[in-house]
Amino acid sequence: MESKRLRDCSLFRLAVFVVLPVLIVVAMCGRGNYYSAMVCTFAINVLLAASLNLVNGFSGMFSMGHAAFMAVGAYISAFLTLSPTQKASMLPGLPQWLTNIQIPLLPALLVAGIAAAFVAVLIGIPVLRFKGHYLSVATLGLIVIVRAVLDNSDSVTNGPRGITGLPNLATPTLIFAVLMVSLFIMYRLIRSSYGRGLIAMRDDDVAAQSLGINLTSKKISIFCISAFFAGVAGAMWGHNQTVISGQFFYFNMSFKVVQISIIGGMASLSGAAVGALFMTFVPELLAPLESGFNLFGMAIPSLYGISNIIMAVFLILVIIFRRQGLLGSSELLLESWFSGSTYTSLFKKSEYQELAAAIRGKFNRKQT
Amino acid sequence: MSASYFISQLVNGLRLGSVYAIVAVGYSIVYGILRLINFAHGDIMTIGVYVMLMLMTTIGMPLWAVVIVSVVVSVFAGVLIERLAYRPLRSANEEATLISSLAVSTLLQNLLQMIFSPQKRAFHLPEFFSVRHDIFGIQLSTMNIMTFVAVAVIVIALTFVVQKTKIGTAMRACSENLDAARLMGINPNKVIVFAFAVGSGLAALAGLMLAGEYKTIDPLMGFVPGLKAFCAAVVGGIGSLYGAVLGGLVIGVAEMLFAGLMPTSVTAYRDAFVFVVLILVLLVRPNGLLGQSEGGRS
Numbered sequence: 001m002e003s004k005r006l007r008d009c010s011l012f013r014l015a016v017f018v019v020l021p022v023l024i025v026v027a028m029c030g031r032g033n034y035y036s037a038m039v040c041t042f043a044i045n046v047l048l049a050a051s052l053n054l055v056n057g058f059s060g061m062f063s064m065g066h067a068a069f070m071a072v073g074a075y076i077s078a079f080l081t082l083s084p085t086q087k088a089s090m091l092p093g094l095p096q097w098l099t100n101i102q103i104p105l106l107p108a109l110l111v112a113g114i115a116a117a118f119v120a121v122l123i124g125i126p127v128l129r130f131k132g133h134y135l136s137v138a139t140l141g142l143i144v145i146v147r148a149v150l151d152n153s154d155s156v157t158n159g160p161r162g163i164t165g166l167p168n169l170a171t172p173t174l175i176f177a178v179l180m181v182s183l184f185i186m187y188r189l190i191r192s193s194y195g196r197g198l199i200a201m202r203d204d205d206v207a208a209q210s211l212g213i214n215l216t217s218k219k220i221s222i223f224c225i226s227a228f229f230a231g232v233a234g235a236m237w238g239h240n241q242t243v244i245s246g247q248f249f250y251f252n253m254s255f256k257v258v259q260i261s262i263i264g265g266m267a268s269l270s271g272a273a274v275g276a277l278f279m280t281f282v283p284e285l286l287a288p289l290e291s292g293f294n295l296f297g298m299a300i301p302s303l304y305g306i307s308n309i310i311m312a313v314f315l316i317l318v319i320i321f322r323r324q325g326l327l328g329s330s331e332l333l334l335e336s337w338f339s340g341s342t343y344t345s346l347f348k349k350s351e352y353q354e355l356a357a358a359i360r361g362k363f364n365r366k367q368t
Numbered sequence: 369m370s371a372s373y374f375i376s377q378l379v380n381g382l383r384l385g386s387v388y389a390i391v392a393v394g395y396s397i398v399y400g401i402l403r404l405i406n407f408a409h410g411d412i413m414t415i416g417v418y419v420m421l422m423l424m425t426t427i428g429m430p431l432w433a434v435v436i437v438s439v440v441v442s443v444f445a446g447v448l449i450e451r452l453a454y455r456p457l458r459s460a461n462e463e464a465t466l467i468s469s470l471a472v473s474t475l476l477q478n479l480l481q482m483i484f485s486p487q488k489r490a491f492h493l494p495e496f497f498s499v500r501h502d503i504f505g506i507q508l509s510t511m512n513i514m515t516f517v518a519v520a521v522i523v524i525a526l527t528f529v530v531q532k533t534k535i536g537t538a539m540r541a542c543s544e545n546l547d548a549a550r551l552m553g554i555n556p557n558k559v560i561v562f563a564f565a566v567g568s569g570l571a572a573l574a575g576l577m578l579a580g581e582y583k584t585i586d587p588l589m590g591f592v593p594g595l596k597a598f599c600a601a602v603v604g605g606i607g608s609l610y611g612a613v614l615g616g617l618v619i620g621v622a623e624m625l626f627a628g629l630m631p632t633s634v635t636a637y638r639d640a641f642v643f644v645v646l647i648l649v650l651l652v653r654p655n656g657l658l659g660q661s662e663g664g665r666s
Contacts, residue, residue, distance in 0.1 A: 062462075062466070126647055127647060129651070132462055133399075133466065134602065134650060136405070136466060137405065137595070137598060137602065137646070138643070138646070138647055141599075141640075141642075141643025141646060141647065142643075144592075144595075144639050144640050144642075144643055145640040145643055147640075148636065148639055148640035149637075149640070152633075152636040152637060251591070255470055258470070259467075303482055304481060304485075304486070305478035305479070305481045305482045306478075306482065308474060308475075308478040309474075309475055309478045312471040312472070312474040312475035313475065315467065315468075315471040316453055316468055316471045316472070316475075319457065319460075319468050319471070320456040320457060323464055
């Protein structure tokens with residue numbers, strides 16, 4: 001009898017794709033601030049890249065303005081979660097009603113996302129008529145415009161000094177919960193008829209239009225949805241770092257998100273996770289190079305910026321040798337995470353039998 | 369506001385616009401052939417400036433020799449980047465080369481920061497360049513005059529090259545249709561290398577003008593002017609030589625007039641203003657001011 005492949009067994013998926021990552025995250029969070037901060041950065045990067053993939057990978061536009069939406073989200077959420085006394089001293093230009101309210105982070109995230117989506121509509125209506133490179137440059141322009149506004153409206157944003165002392169509300173649990181819900185929404189979205197329409201538009205916009213897909217509304221709506229999640233991610237980023245200012249949300253941040261999305265694979269939501277895994281942890285591993293170290297008695301001088309250089313070279317190599325990114329357009333984890341059968345398999349006897357058969361099959365193949 | 373203030377702002381704008389124009393020409397000829405926004409173009413400008421600084425402060429070479437060496441180094445850098453990062457992607461789509469150029473830009477910026485430290489450095493040209501001349505009542509420094517002359521010379525020389533020489537004809541053919549040009553026996557790689565060489569050399573010259581004006585340089589100085597120059601190329605109509613020059617002048621003048629004439633509360637938005645101009649121009653004329661067919665809009 002031909003047994004299932006091991007990786008097709010629901011129980012195997014549950015163990016390797018669901019339980020194992022959760023255990024790793026929990027273990028890392030338990031090891032102290034340094035590790036839990038890294039895990040949080042990772043989760044936020046996943047959300048950023050996945051939301052960018054909605055636009056760049058699934059709908060065939062090429063936006064590079066994610067940092068702008070992050071900035072909007074971060075500032076709006078900061079307005080809502082800071083205490084009235086902090087706001088009164090730091091941001092005297094805020095309207096009175098905004099100074100007085102203080103709400104928990106979760107509703108603030110929602111408002112932040114909506115604000116970012118609103119900005120996306122405003123900018124999207126003129127800009128999304130451009131194609132290809134023109135759109136990319138216009139979205140870069142959006143970053144410059146947002147940065148200029150943040151740096152120059154002193155009384156509302158505290159100018160280039162930025163806002164300090166944000167409440168540290170973005171705990172790992174909250175970040176991962178938000179990430180999971182967001183990924184679930186995005187995953188269902190691209191598997192819906194709306195998502196298939198998007199992919200059709202990406203592959204051939206004329207053909208898609210002739211089949212009755214309204215390109216303009218598709219483009220603007222997906223741009224908005226993407227900006228919504230970018231705003232949420234920016235808000236979490238702000239509450240994780242507790243300091244925000246215009247300089248954080250500039251080209252570097254946007255390029256980093258684009259880099260994550262390219263390395264992982266633009267047309268895959270789980271690609272965002274793979275890319276974020278690389279882009280969060282590899283620079284950490286390379287950090288010793290930046291400050292100089294001792295190699296077999298040889299003193300290596302500190303090389304400022306070397307990890308960025310290595311990541312840039314890595315990006316060029318990925319683009320040259322694996323253009324579609326590491327994952328291409330395949331999904332790795334999300335199918336297991338978001339399908340009910342993965343979880344119900346725990347209670348089904350047949351699943352255990354299948355797993356046993358698959359393991360046996362694996363061993364038999366090895367022997368022959 | 370007096371007329372002389374307006375005129376001096378206008379002259380400043382034309383001066384800045386000339387620098388943009390020189391960079392934009394480089395963008396435009398590369399984009400015309402490859403459909404590639406070379407984000408690293410601005411950073412090649414930075415390389416050129418740092419080479420000049422090093423040669424002037426450590427060896428003390430005369431300026432004309434410094435400029436020649438720096439142009440040669442920049443040309444070499446541009447061609448090398450094309451060979452390593454863009455040629456393997458010849459068959460790829462637009463986004464792939466865009467990302468590659470972005471990565472090259474990050475790489476160069478960090479490399480420059482690693483070698484020269486991220487600090488700003490003073491960049492002083494000989495006194496001769498800042499001497500003021502009075503021409504028809506307008507104050508112009510030697511540097512300003514040289515910038516204007518340089519733009520004029522570059523435009524005339526490039527017009528000659530593009531219209532009259534064999535390689536120029538090949539360039540026009542390639543920007544019209546790369547595949548058809550290949551079938552006509554043109555080696556596109558040669559043309560592309562030539563385009564990168566010309567663009568990079570011009571970028572180094574523009575860097576000299578920019579650094580001479582600001583008096584300080586840093587490893588990230590090239591990126592935003594590079595981006596604005598690309599805006600200029602798009603505003604003028606990308607792929608067109610005169611369009612790039614016109615776009616550069618329009619953006620430069622608009623930026624300086626905005627900075628000089630608007631109330632101080634909004635002048636800090638001058639970088640943002642450039643992009644607003646870009647978006648507005650593209651909405652009215654999707655192919656830019658002098659652009660012809662094949663626009664950026666669906």
